[in-house]
Amino acid sequence: MFDRLEAELSLLLTQMENQxxxxxxxxxxxxxxxxxxxxxxxxxxxxxxELERALEAEFLETKM
Known part of the structure:
Protein backbone atom coordinates (compact mmCIF):
# COMPACT_ATOMS: atom_id res chain seq x y z
CA MET A 1 0.00 0.00 0.00
CA PHE A 2 2.71 2.47 1.01
CA ASP A 3 4.72 1.72 -2.15
CA ARG A 4 1.68 2.35 -4.35
CA LEU A 5 0.88 5.66 -2.66
CA GLU A 6 4.51 6.71 -2.75
CA ALA A 7 4.67 5.96 -6.49
CA GLU A 8 1.46 7.89 -7.15
CA LEU A 9 2.77 10.81 -5.13
CA SER A 10 6.00 10.80 -7.11
CA LEU A 11 4.05 10.80 -10.36
CA LEU A 12 1.97 13.75 -9.20
CA LEU A 13 5.07 15.74 -8.30
CA THR A 14 6.57 15.03 -11.71
CA GLN A 15 3.35 16.16 -13.39
CA MET A 16 3.37 19.38 -11.36
CA GLU A 17 6.87 20.13 -12.61
CA ASN A 18 6.05 19.33 -16.23
CA GLN A 19 2.57 20.86 -16.42
CA GLU A 50 5.84 21.84 3.17
CA LEU A 51 4.79 21.60 -0.47
CA GLU A 52 1.20 20.93 0.57
CA ARG A 53 1.19 24.00 2.84
CA ALA A 54 2.78 26.21 0.18
CA LEU A 55 0.29 25.15 -2.47
CA GLU A 56 -2.60 25.59 -0.07
CA ALA A 57 -1.44 29.13 0.72
CA GLU A 58 -1.01 29.86 -2.99
CA PHE A 59 -4.55 28.79 -3.83
CA LEU A 60 -6.07 30.53 -0.83
CA GLU A 61 -4.45 33.77 -2.03
CA THR A 62 -5.94 33.42 -5.50
CA LYS A 63 -9.44 32.96 -4.03
CA MET A 64 -9.29 36.35 -2.31
Whole structure:
Protein backbone atom coordinates (compact mmCIF):
# COMPACT_ATOMS: atom_id res chain seq x y z
CA MET A 1 0.00 0.00 0.00
CA PHE A 2 2.71 2.47 1.01
CA ASP A 3 4.72 1.72 -2.15
CA ARG A 4 1.68 2.35 -4.35
CA LEU A 5 0.88 5.66 -2.66
CA GLU A 6 4.51 6.71 -2.75
CA ALA A 7 4.67 5.96 -6.49
CA GLU A 8 1.46 7.89 -7.15
CA LEU A 9 2.77 10.81 -5.13
CA SER A 10 6.00 10.80 -7.11
CA LEU A 11 4.05 10.80 -10.36
CA LEU A 12 1.97 13.75 -9.20
CA LEU A 13 5.07 15.74 -8.30
CA THR A 14 6.57 15.03 -11.71
CA GLN A 15 3.35 16.16 -13.39
CA MET A 16 3.37 19.38 -11.36
CA GLU A 17 6.87 20.13 -12.61
CA ASN A 18 6.05 19.33 -16.23
CA GLN A 19 2.57 20.86 -16.42
CA UNK A 20 2.52 23.94 -14.18
CA UNK A 21 -0.72 25.16 -15.78
CA UNK A 22 -2.56 22.31 -14.05
CA UNK A 23 -1.24 23.15 -10.56
CA UNK A 24 -4.64 23.38 -8.91
CA UNK A 25 -5.75 20.00 -10.25
CA UNK A 26 -2.45 18.48 -9.15
CA UNK A 27 -2.77 20.10 -5.72
CA UNK A 28 -6.18 18.49 -5.24
CA UNK A 29 -4.77 15.11 -6.27
CA UNK A 30 -1.81 15.60 -3.93
CA UNK A 31 -4.12 16.32 -1.01
CA UNK A 32 -6.15 13.21 -1.83
CA UNK A 33 -3.04 11.00 -1.81
CA UNK A 34 -1.73 12.57 1.40
CA UNK A 35 -5.10 12.06 3.07
CA UNK A 36 -4.97 8.39 2.07
CA UNK A 37 -1.52 8.11 3.62
CA UNK A 38 -2.74 9.77 6.80
CA UNK A 39 -5.80 7.53 6.97
CA UNK A 40 -3.54 4.48 6.94
CA UNK A 41 -1.24 6.00 9.54
CA UNK A 42 1.62 6.30 7.07
CA UNK A 43 4.23 9.01 7.62
CA UNK A 44 4.18 11.93 5.21
CA UNK A 45 7.66 13.27 4.40
CA UNK A 46 8.36 16.76 5.73
CA UNK A 47 9.22 18.18 2.31
CA UNK A 48 5.88 16.99 0.95
CA UNK A 49 4.07 18.56 3.91
CA GLU A 50 5.84 21.84 3.17
CA LEU A 51 4.79 21.60 -0.47
CA GLU A 52 1.20 20.93 0.57
CA ARG A 53 1.19 24.00 2.84
CA ALA A 54 2.78 26.21 0.18
CA LEU A 55 0.29 25.15 -2.47
CA GLU A 56 -2.60 25.59 -0.07
CA ALA A 57 -1.44 29.13 0.72
CA GLU A 58 -1.01 29.86 -2.99
CA PHE A 59 -4.55 28.79 -3.83
CA LEU A 60 -6.07 30.53 -0.83
CA GLU A 61 -4.45 33.77 -2.03
CA THR A 62 -5.94 33.42 -5.50
CA LYS A 63 -9.44 32.96 -4.03
CA MET A 64 -9.29 36.35 -2.31
Missing amino acids: PEDRHEMYLSLREKLNEMRAFGMPVPDDIL
